[in-house]
Amino acid sequence: MTQNIVEIDNLSFGYKGRMLHQGINMVFPRGKVVAIMGGSGSGKTTLLRLIGGQIKPTKGEVRVDNQVVHTQTREGIYQLRRKMGMLFQHGALFTDLSVYENVAFPMREHTDFPESMIHDLVLMKLHAVGLRGAHQLMATELSGGMARRVALARAIALDPDIVIYDEPFAGLDPISMGVICDLIRTLNDALGTTSIIVSHDVKETFSIADYIYFVANGTVAAEGTPDDLIKSTLPFVHQFVHGEKDGPVPFHYAAGDYKQDLLGYEV
Amino acid sequence: MERTTIDLWVGIFVALGVAALLGLAMKVGNLTTASIGETYTVSANFENIGGLKPRAPVKSAGVVVGRVADITFDPATFEAVVSLSVDKRYSFPKDTFANIYTAGLLGEQYIGLEAGGDEAALKNGDKISQTQDAVILEKMISQFLFSKASEETKDSAPSKASGSSESTKIDDDALGANPLDAL
Amino acid sequence: MIKRSRLRPLRTLGHGFIKRIWRLGAGARLFWLTLISSGESFRRFHLTIREVYFTGVMSLIIIVVSAFFVGMVLALQGYNTLQRYGSSEAIGVLVALALVRELGPVVTALLFAGRAGTAITAEIGLMKATEQLSAMEMMAVSPISRVIAPRFWAGVIAMPVLNVLFCMVGILGGYLVAVPLIGVDAGAFWSQMQANVDWRLDILNGVIKSVVFGIACTIIALFEGYDAPPTAEGVSRATTRTVVTSSLVVLGLDFVLTSFMISL
Numbered sequence: 001m002t003q004n005i006v007e008i009d010n011l012s013f014g015y016k017g018r019m020l021h022q023g024i025n026m027v028f029p030r031g032k033v034v035a036i037m038g039g040s041g042s043g044k045t046t047l048l049r050l051i052g053g054q055i056k057p058t059k060g061e062v063r064v065d066n067q068v069v070h071t072q073t074r075e076g077i078y079q080l081r082r083k084m085g086m087l088f089q090h091g092a093l094f095t096d097l098s099v100y101e102n103v104a105f106p107m108r109e110h111t112d113f114p115e116s117m118i119h120d121l122v123l124m125k126l127h128a129v130g131l132r133g134a135h136q137l138m139a140t141e142l143s144g145g146m147a148r149r150v151a152l153a154r155a156i157a158l159d160p161d162i163v164i165y166d167e168p169f170a171g172l173d174p175i176s177m178g179v180i181c182d183l184i185r186t187l188n189d190a191l192g193t194t195s196i197i198v199s200h201d202v203k204e205t206f207s208i209a210d211y212i213y214f215v216a217n218g219t220v221a222a223e224g225t226p227d228d229l230i231k232s233t234l235p236f237v238h239q240f241v242h243g244e245k246d247g248p249v250p251f252h253y254a255a256g257d258y259k260q261d262l263l264g265y266e267v
Numbered sequence: 268m269e270r271t272t273i274d275l276w277v278g279i280f281v282a283l284g285v286a287a288l289l290g291l292a293m294k295v296g297n298l299t300t301a302s303i304g305e306t307y308t309v310s311a312n313f314e315n316i317g318g319l320k321p322r323a324p325v326k327s328a329g330v331v332v333g334r335v336a337d338i339t340f341d342p343a344t345f346e347a348v349v350s351l352s353v354d355k356r357y358s359f360p361k362d363t364f365a366n367i368y369t370a371g372l373l374g375e376q377y378i379g380l381e382a383g384g385d386e387a388a389l390k391n392g393d394k395i396s397q398t399q400d401a402v403i404l405e406k407m408i409s410q411f412l413f414s415k416a417s418e419e420t421k422d423s424a425p426s427k428a429s430g431s432s433e434s435t436k437i438d439d440d441a442l443g444a445n446p447l448d449a450l
Numbered sequence: 451m452i453k454r455s456r457l458r459p460l461r462t463l464g465h466g467f468i469k470r471i472w473r474l475g476a477g478a479r480l481f482w483l484t485l486i487s488s489g490e491s492f493r494r495f496h497l498t499i500r501e502v503y504f505t506g507v508m509s510l511i512i513i514v515v516s517a518f519f520v521g522m523v524l525a526l527q528g529y530n531t532l533q534r535y536g537s538s539e540a541i542g543v544l545v546a547l548a549l550v551r552e553l554g555p556v557v558t559a560l561l562f563a564g565r566a567g568t569a570i571t572a573e574i575g576l577m578k579a580t581e582q583l584s585a586m587e588m589m590a591v592s593p594i595s596r597v598i599a600p601r602f603w604a605g606v607i608a609m610p611v612l613n614v615l616f617c618m619v620g621i622l623g624g625y626l627v628a629v630p631l632i633g634v635d636a637g638a639f640w641s642q643m644q645a646n647v648d649w650r651l652d653i654l655n656g657v658i659k660s661v662v663f664g665i666a667c668t669i670i671a672l673f674e675g676y677d678a679p680p681t682a683e684g685v686s687r688a689t690t691r692t693v694v695t696s697s698l699v700v701l702g703l704d705f706v707l708t709s710f711m712i713s714l
Contacts, residue, residue, distance in 0.1 A: 052587075052588050054584070054587060054588075077590075078590040078592075079590070081587075081588055081589065081590040082590045084588065085589075086585065086588040086589075088581045088584065088585055089581070090580065090581065092580055092581035092582050092584065092585035093582070094577075094582055094585075095576075095577075095580070095582070096573075105589070105591075106589050106591075109589065109590075109591045109596070110590065110591075151585075164588075270496060270500075273499060273500055273503045274496070274499060276503055276507045277499045277502045277503050277506070277507060279507075280502065280503075280506050280507045280510065280608075280611060281502075281607075281611060283611070283615060284610070284611030284612075284614055284615060287611075287614040287615045287617070287618035287619075288614045288653075288657070290618050291550065291614060291617055291618060291621075291653050292649055292653060294640065294644070295546050295550070295617075295621060295643055295644065295647050295653070296550075296644065296647045296648060296649040296652065296653045322648070
């Protein structure tokens with residue numbers, strides 16, 4: 001058993017000739033909360049999809065539990081995914097099922113637990129996120145924050161080794177945000193899982209992460225503990241952490257000459 | 268919704284479907300009449316079968332006793348060979364007479380069996396030798412016209428003077444009574 | 451520049467053509483994947499039963515009401531023409547044959563595409579747009595065997611059932627118009643029908659047609675949903691395409707199947 005549960009090794013990925021990632025190296029040690037930060041469109045979510053084996057890297061590899069993800073068969077990838085729980089950006093609860101059935105879903109699909117055992121487990125998971133009382137509600141009746149907590153309960157339903165959070169704080173009110181923040185940390189420590197957080201919310205992420213990777217222009221621009229990064233003098237990190245409008249991340253999308261674009265218009 | 272409620276509704280749905288299919292089969296289709304149990308096959312040759320089709324009924328005294336199984340052409344005799352599946356419950360004498368009839372003036376054609384007086388009964392694979400062809404309407408009409416015309420010429424042969432004019436007149440009458448008008 | 455704009459219609463045409471061929475291939479692939487991952491939907495048959503409820507039972511009312519009116523109209527129109535030739539008893543045959551052979555399977559399929567097909571497309575499209583399908587994938591559950599296959603089999607089961615119900619109710623509607631309203635003899639109505647409707651050649655062939663239409667309509671609806679861009683506009687366009695494609699495919703298949711069945 002190695003110390004790192006997920007390792008990303010010299011990873012490159014791109015669509016149709018446009019490279020999104022170039023030579024990314026990351027390690028995710030067991031039992032830690034590791035965050036991947038970066039601006040919108042920097043390919044953070046794509047990294048998660050690479051870890052989950054939903055897409056294949058152009059070059060390099062991702063290893064989960066010492067197994068290379070993209071060389072696995074479909075069955076092998078499914079085996080690896082059973083070690084992962086994922087919290088989607090908007091929860092992605094099954095809208096035709098109740099809260100209870102949503103949390104029970106992974107158990108019903110992957111185990112032969114008797115109904116009484118599923119009942120107890122579901123209520124335990126819901127209790128952990130504070131929504132035991134809401135088990136009979138439909139998924140559509142929940143607020144955004146509650147939906148995300150139910151989705152978290154579903155993600156940890158089968159006690160995964162890794163929990164992946166895709167933008168867990170996006171679009172939440174400050175109270176829900178604080179609740180989620182707290183849950184990620186306590187669940188991580190209580191269950192001994194590894195948490196991978198993709199986010200661009202600086203304050204919340206810095207408060208719970210053990211280690212942070214900054215992704216920019218397809219490479220790891222900076223990495224370190226939150227304390228290191230706050231003190232960092234790297235221009236990009238400085239711009240990101242302090243939310244400045246212009247800097248190494250340009251305000252303008254790459255474009256041709258402005259004058260040429262305006263005057264050179266031809267039918 | 269509760270799973271049991273859904274199961275119930277789907278059960279009702281499928282039961283309705285099966286009932287409707289049975290209804291179609293029994294009430295609408297000819298499954299009841301077509302399901303003649305055991306049959307034996309006899310064949311009959313016809314010079315002309317008109318519009319007879321496979322699966323047409325075989326009737327005796329107006330009761331369906333079988334169906335036309337197959338129709339083939341015999342290139343040696345230039346006749347149509349019709350094989351009939353007849354219900355095992357009914358046996359017919361060897362000299363049974365097979366006719367092709369039409370139900371109504373323009374209805375479907377069927378085979379009528381008229382029992383003869385022979386002691387021996389028809390067996391599987393036997394051949395009915397006495398047959399009568401289908402009545403072809405056009406043929407009948409033209410025969411009718413010809414016979415009318417020839418009758419008139421014979422009658423009017425002695426009086427040559429008026430003969431020709433009268434014959435044409437009657438001919439016209441015959442044409443006027445063209446049975447096709449009735450259609 | 452000018453040259454390029456002149457070529458544009460041609461390019462759009464070629465582009466559209468290639469896109470359609472591509473969609474045909476992708477649809478066929480989905481059909482194949484659905485077939486080979488159908489084990490789950492039979493092992494856990496309640497998943498399929500649930501979908502039969504949503505596609506079949508929920509379509510019952512529209513099917514029954516439409517069938518009733520179609521049957522009544524057939525009887526009225528048929529009587530109008532048949533009585534000129536003095537064969538108004540043949541009205542039973544006319545109604546039954548028209549329903550069992552053609553109108554039953556085709557109208558049921560068209561209504562099914564409008565009622566159940568659109569619902570399937572919208573549901574799958576929204577599940578995709580809200581990442582429910584991705585979530586399933588990440589939970590190591592194949593959306594094809596968990597979501598697509600049960601809906602597919604439900605459609606294949608529901609369509610023939612709806613078809614025979616449509617035929618039966620349509621004939622009842624025809625009976626109500628012909629016998630009590632117009633005054634055709636009830637005995638003649640049924641006996642003529644029985645003499646001329648063949649169990650295998652007419653009824654069974656009609657059911658076979660509806661099974662084929664069931665496969666076509668359901669897989670089209672599923673494919674459109676599965677392929678829909680994950681936006682509100684994408685889902686709404688996919689829903690429209692489901693109705694258009696299903697209708698055209700049903701009518702085309704009907705011609706092909708009919709010509710096969712008549713030549714047999």
